[in-house]
Amino acid sequence: MTLSTSQASADPPAAETRAFSLADARLPIAVTGAVVLAIVLVYTVGGRDPGLVTQSIVTGLLLGGVYALVSVGLTLIFGVLGIVNFAQGSMLTLAMFLVYVMGHSFGIPVYVATVVAIPIMFGFGWLVQLLLLNKLTISGNENGPLLITLGLSLLIVNVLLMVFGGRPLSVPGTVDGSFTVLGALVSYERLIAFGGALLVALLLTLALRKTSLGLAIRAVSSNSQGAALVGVNVGRIYALTFAIGSACVAVAGGLVAPFISLTPSVGEQFTILAFVIVVLGGLGSVVGATVGGLVIGLVQTVGALYLPGTGSLILVFAVFVLVLFFRPQGMFGAKQ
Amino acid sequence: MKPRPPSIKKVSGVVAVVLASATLAACSSSGSSDSKSGSGGSGKAILIGSVHPLTGALAGAGGLMNDGAKMAVADINKAGGIKALGGAKLKLDAGDSQGSAETGQSEGQRLIQDGAVALVGTYQSDVTQNVAAVSERSHVPMVIDVAVDDQILQQGYKYTFRIQPNATEMGTSGADSLAAMGQANGSPVKSVAYIHIEGSFGQSVFDAFKKEAQKKGINVLKEITYPATNFTDATTQVKEAASVKPDVIVDTGYFPDSLLVAKSVQALKPNIKALYGIANGAFDDNSFPATAGTAGTDVLSANYHYAATSSKVVDIRKRFQQQFHKSMETASVLSYQAVDVIAQALEDGKSSDPTKLRDAIAKVSVSNPLLAFDGPITFDPTGQNKNATVIVMQVQGGNVEQVFPTKFKTAKLVFPVPNK
Incomplete structure (x- = not known):
């Protein structure tokens, strides 16, 4: 890929300067403060067993890692291409079944299979964007891509149903077991998924900030026409972005597969939450999606101590509505 | 090129798609009709409708149950059909509830319009409630294979029967x-x-x-x-x-x-x-x-569980495994049993008229059930099997x-x- 780095960096996109401005750092700090304050309150006046609270916080953080992993791919696609990718959940399922097949038919351990799945899903995403979506995205069509991804998700789910049937399948873990931290149980598999989420977020952030490719992606994100004028191949950047988003899902699918029952519809439950997280974090912000994932994970599990069952999900959507109301651009999002 | 739309607009787009996907899912696939027509010499097979979640999150269980019902129909036809009706063959018409009560209800209606003399289904309590209402209105008996909620039989329905124990x-x-x-x-x-x-x-x-x-x-x-x-x-x-x-x-x-x-x-x-x-x-x-x-x-x-000690059940489960390459779980055995109950009522009542079939089911006594039950399958006035055992x-x-x-x-x- 040839990018005219000198031209592009001569006039850095506005988003970058904003990302480092102090005013925008205030809200993330406020959010972190609010989360810490809420946790302290739960401990002191929450009236729940402290051991249980610790467990729910640990569980929430680990769960948040999984959410973050699913959301970082989505935020890129959503933020850069402006595509509401409704197939994100079913692509997650697809990645999980890929890992399942590799383990089941070829005996490849799950984490090795995950690494193999990354280029496969990358290629899948590239093709989807190139063949199905690019024409519509470049012409600025709003609803076309959205309907295509919806159709794609129906297609993936039903093909998986046809091939594998709907009975729950499982991927054997290679590092079964758990340990305790401050009396709270931590499963190795979930910790690895959490670590994977942080790693993916870190690598993506670095790639977006430090490489010429990342610069091109950000340039296309803030003004695709301008980017095209300075020599960026917009169509290729779109395909690449979708491919990276799909590769993230491959990582998520592989790391989540050992502790979740596989059915063709398993990924769908993550789609809606991922959109909540992406909006909470700010469109296109990888850091935002990571922090947002952790916050939503915490809200769900700690909230479940007080509002069991669906109540915890209601809390999640309450947070969503509040964010939309007071800061529609999200925690780390740039003002429109 | 247009400027990026504000995030609010995209979010409302998301909401719109959620609704659209729900609607789409509801009309995407209609139930595939069973291929095995099995219409022997008579040419007018007796139609039994089944409603199960064949797509969606519960498709695994739904598929197993549909296969169980399919196998029961094939077994009965192979053994000579309904002898009291001149060896009339059975035919299964499969409906897909997609796990939703509304879809299940419309599938139930479709099956009855197609001429089903009885329905079996549906695995989920809320879907069953809607399908039972349809069968009551249409005077077509329904035999519940799996659905646990007590309420289903507390509506005073005359046409609904349940083999498994309630909640x-x-x-x-x-x-x-x-x-x-x-x-x-x-x-x-x-x-x-x-x-x-x-x-x-x-x-x-x-x-x-x-x-x-x-x-x-x-x-x-x-x-x-x-x-x-x-x-x-x-x-x-x-x-x-x-x-x-x-x-x-x-x-x-x-x-x-x-x-x-x-x-x-x-x-x-x-x-x-x-x-x-x-x-x-x-x-x-x-x-x-x-x-x-x-x-x-x-x-x-x-x-409730299939009778693992019964040789008949062992045989059915073995053939199921051979034919469908998956293990026949209890829910699937119940679907088989539900079709079997209807077949026996057809024999007893010597009629495929839905109203007469209903009366026959109400009086039926199926000995040696395929489930580990305390006695024969026989229904009380509310339609609940008296001998359902846990x-x-x-x-x-x-x-x-x-x-x-x-x-x-x-x-x-x-x-x-x-x-x-």
Whole structure:
């Protein structure tokens, strides 16, 4: 890929300067403060067993890692291409079944299979964007891509149903077991998924900030026409972005597969939450999606101590509505 | 090129798509008709409609059940059809509820319009409620294979029959069996913590359990519920259950969530006598021992179950495995049984007129049921099978064994369960 780095960096996109401005750092700090304050309150006046609270916080953080992993791919696609990718959940399922097949038919351990799945899903995403979506995205069509991804998700789910049937399948873990931290149980598999989420977020952030490719992606994100004028191949950047988003899902699918029952519809439950997280974090912000994932994970599990069952999900959507109301651009999002 | 639209607009787009996808899913696929017409010489096969979730999240169970019904029809036709009606063949018309009550209802209507003389279905209580209403209005009998909610038969319906025990019976027998097993093994159960899925299924089983448990001197120390969606980690719930130091942790839910509960129990190692499922969708499923690994060992489950000791059932399950390459679970055996009940009523009543068929089903007595029941299948005035029985299974040596009561046992009960 040839990018005219000198031209592009001569006039850095506005988003970058904003990302480092102090005013925008205030809200993330406020959010972190609010989360810490809420946790302290739960401990002191929450009236729940402290051991249980610790467990729910640990569980929430680990769960948040999984959410973050699913959301970082989505935020890129959503933020850069402006595509509401409704197939994100079913692509997650697809990645999980890929890992399942590799383990089941070829005996490849799950984490090795995950690494193999990354280029496969990358290629899948590239093709989807190139063949199905690019024409519509470049012409600025709003609803076309959205309907295509919806159709794609129906297609993936039903093909998986046809091939594998709907009975729950499982991927054997290679590092079964758990340990305790401050009396709270931590499963190795979930910790690895959490670590994977942080790693993916870190690598993506670095790639977006430090490489010429990342610069091109950000340039296309803030003004695709301008980017095209300075020599960026917009169509290729779109395909690449979708491919990276799909590769993230491959990582998520592989790391989540050992502790979740596989059915063709398993990924769908993550789609809606991922959109909540992406909006909470700010469109296109990888850091935002990571922090947002952790916050939503915490809200769900700690909230479940007080509002069991669906109540915890209601809390999640309450947070969503509040964010939309007071800061529609999200925690780390740039003002429109 | 247009400027980027504000995020609000995209979000409203998301909402629109959620609605659109729900609508699309509702009309995307209509039930595929069964290919085996099996119309022998007569040319006018008797149509039986089935409504199950063949697509969507419950497609696994729904597919198994549809295959069970399909196999029953094939078996009956192979044995000469309905002899009282000149060897008339049966034909199965399969409907897909997609797991939604509205779709199930319209599929029920379609099947009746197509000329179905009876319906079987549907696996889910809310779907069954709607389909039962349709069959009542159309005067076409419906035999429920799986659906647990008491309410379905409390509407005064005349055309609805249920083979399996209802939620109250499950909860009540679950408590009775737990008390009896404790007594029998010299380790009485005094307290439990109860984890269950939200919604009428989990709640109604829990309510019945609690009522009966109190009579038996079992104290329900804590009730913990979890949502039916977005539930991917049970650690907090199990820890909460363990925090009250119960003798036994009881769990009611579907497959994926119950698997999470079992795995969390194994990881947290609470000092309990057993993990005990009631009407649990995982613990007595034949894929559970392999899937759960050591987390499944010695897990108990009170549920209705196919009669593992019956040679007829062994034969059916073996042929099912050969034909469909998957294990025939209890729900699937119930679908087979439901078709069988209708076939016997057709023989008894000597008529395929839906109203007369209804009267025949009301009077039917099916001996040697395929389920581990206390007696023949025969319905009380509300349409509930009088002899629906709950038995206790246990995972032993990688298999689901029947352990209690002794009448149905295939292996010896291990209770209290040794700590892993």
